[in-house]
Amino acid sequence: MLSRTSTKFFRKSLQIRYFSQLPLKVPIKLPNGLEYEQPTGLFINNKFVPSQQHKTFEVINPTTEEEICHVYEGREEDVDIAVNAADKAFSGDSWSRIDPFERGTALYRLAELIEKDKEVVASIESLDNGKAINSARGDVQLVINYLKSAAGFADKIDGRLINTGKTHFSYTKREPLGVCGQIIPWNFPLLMWAWKVAPALVTGNTVVLKTAESTPLSALYVSQFIPHAGVPPGVVNIVSGFGKIVGEAITAHPKVKKVAFTGSTATGKHIYQQAAASLKKVTLELGGKSxxxxxxxxxxxxxxxxxxxxxxxxxxxxxxxxxxxxxxxxxxxxxxxxxxxxxxxxxxxxxxxxxxxxxxxxxxxxxxxxxxxxxxxxxxxxxxxxxxxxxxxxxxxxxxxxxxxxxxxxxxxxxxxxxxxxxxxxxxxxxxxxxxxxxxxxxxxxxxxxxxxxxxxxxxxxxxxxxxxxxxxxxxxxxVPFGGFNASGLGREMGTEAIDNYTQVKAVRAAID
Incomplete structure (x- = not known):
């Protein structure tokens, strides 16, 4: 058996991985006495499923240095399944082509479902991340506010009519990109989940998102509300795992049309270079020394x-x-x-x-x-x-x-x-x-x-x-948009500027007889 010192060393270096028949939900009692069921599976096609290899990794409580639970660890094959589900959802009639107002309604319902459970959600965030409970409550309120705000953009994403004279009728329209790969950090797990998912969904895209390996719990928990909000299967997919495996697989996947990343500048540069090979659209929210x-x-x-x-x-x-x-x-x-x-x-x-x-x-x-x-x-x-x-x-x-x-x-x-x-x-x-x-x-x-x-x-x-x-x-x-200059990144989160990150402009010019 490993000593406590040895166990801490392995946890620090790679987070111990196991092959397991882990249940897809496990009961957890929070330090404030609240109890809930924590999803542990990957979230694909609106269901929690085990990873293909049934491999898991442990999640550590930074306050006590003790294990909270295990969650399933995704690998390349899991990313492929999730991307195919997202691609099918985008290509069909169920999401990208529906009335935009319906997308906004679903996003607003998602905010309401989180709001009804916000104390549990905030407590999960504190447990997993270590942040003060009052800070976590503030994060969750920002999540709710942003989802509701983004929902209001759904039927207001317009093009423009261009006056090019009497011989032609010219206009532009904004269209979604397709499958969006998203990689979020561990410092604001749920807030970054919202900042990534909301603008992608409201513009008609579909998502494959990787949680941070040290803080996957809150994103998995709120994902169970997605089908209840009216979001169809395959639109949002969550693959927990490690950056060098899941992050790389998302960034390199040929069906992923855009990558959004929040994290270190060094990793952001790597993602930018990798995405450039297939000319993916990229947004990066990186480091700072403000x-x-x-x-x-x-x-x-x-x-x-x-x-x-x-x-x-x-x-x-x-x-x-x-x-x-x-x-x-x-x-x-x-x-x-x-x-x-x-x-x-x-x-x-x-x-x-x-x-x-x-x-x-x-x-x-x-x-x-x-x-x-x-x-x-x-x-x-x-x-x-x-x-x-x-x-x-x-x-x-x-x-x-x-x-x-x-x-x-x-x-x-x-x-x-x-x-x-x-x-x-x-x-x-x-x-x-x-x-x-x-x-x-x-x-x-x-x-x-x-x-x-x-x-x-x-x-x-x-x-x-x-x-x-x-x-x-x-x-x-x-x-209010948020993002950086120089080595702090590309693109913006929140505000109307975030919508630009998830749409592309099509120009239409028709000759008039």
Whole structure:
């Protein structure tokens, strides 16, 4: 029998895989006392099914480091079955060609079904991911809001009439792409599921989606509502599994016409290159190292709370986290003092404690990565103002961490840590802070804190970022597009811009006798 140390090593390196006759649903009792049936199979043709090889992998609770359950692991042959089901659903009359209003109605029903069960859904998210229950509830509400919002676009996806003179009748129309492959991350499992599935479905496409191997539970759970919402078989298919197998198979499949991916920039580049071989349409929402700028005229108390939200929300596992703070020199010392006090007041611990703000990191691997960067920062000569160590002896917890006295060429300033670690730099002029803010390969988001709205708009115009928050941070809305510049990705999530990712334009020009 493996020792506990050996077991943890294998879990960290590959998540132990078994051949199993696992039931397609298993009972789970959540830490808050709620009980539910967790689907464990692949979701294909509106049914949960075992994988072809009957291979499974374990899902770990990041709070306790113990196994939650096993789920079936998809392989290449499972992806092929799912893609064929999606292709059949798209080619028939049941989805892409029906009245668009019916698609919107089905998506709205799906939102309502999730809403009726939202406390269980949020609890699954906390259990699987480690995030604080209040953060999980916020995620689920965003999911519901976005599904309802996207449903409203269904019968409003129009082309245009083009005046080309009296000899021709010319117009355009938007058409769906076909089977869309979607690969989602582990930091916001259900929210990313919604951001991918909703625009694909409302535009008439069909989906084959891979969940993150460390957090598959919430997506599998809500998928059971899909047939009850009126979505036909084959329209949405979920294949749990590992990126190098399932992700590769989805990206390379000849019947997949578009790939959407959220995750690291390195993996995004690989997917982009692989998809290019068959000229698939690609959208990528990738990494970030976002600047959060505080001017001397800002309301410092509010700015501190926005910085806290920007870096410690969701345990810092946020692609757009405000991980680089730039503070005007005249208020730097006071700001650092207030931020240190606020960070040390952040409650870290059990995600199901209603007062917890920062839950667990999602995996041992992520915990190790964060602590490695803490050591790198110390080695580079940065001052550790607070935190920088593991919290508790069980679970993947890290104390909120602040580094000062940093230089712009330090790795902790340049590289994405993806955890509750922030660096603070002082600046004197607007030009100086703009140069530092833009000195990054990324360009996902930025924050500006000032009471001078003219200055805020001028700085927002000059910062190279897909989203700029002014006197707020991590402030998402279902109608506001989200996506990055540069190495932070291609395309946009949410808003009307997301619809563009899942449609193609056909021009029709008819000669008039």
């Amino acid at each position: 600047p959060n700028i505080v001017f001397a005229d800002a309301d410092l108390t509010k700015a501190v709370q926005n910085i806290i939200l920007g870096i410690y929300y969701n345990s810092g596992e946020v692609c757009c986290a405000g991980s680089r703070a730039y503070v005007e020199e005249s208020v730097y010392d006071k700001f650092v003092e207030e931020l240190k006090a606020a960070a040390e007041n952040v409650k870290v611990g059990n995600p199901f404690d209603e007062s917890t703000y920062q839950g667990a990191q999602t995996s041992q691997m992520q915990l190790d990565k964060i602590l490695k960067y803490v050591n790198i920062g110390k080695g580079e000569g940065a001052s550790l103002i607070t935190g920088g160590e593991r919290f508790g002896s069980k679970g993947y917890f890290v104390r909120p961490t602040i580094f000062g006295d940093v230089k712009e060429n330090m790795r902790i300033v340049k590289e994405e840590i993806f955890g509750p670690v922030i660096t603070i730099t002082k600046f004197k002029t607007v030009d100086e802070v703009i140069d530092m803010a833009n000195d990054s390969e990324y360009g996902l988001a930025a924050g500006i804190h000032t009471t001078n709205i003219n200055n805020a708009i001028k700085v927002a115009d000059r910062v190279k970022a897909g989203t700029v928050w002014i006197n707020t941070y991590n402030d998402f809305h279902h109608n």
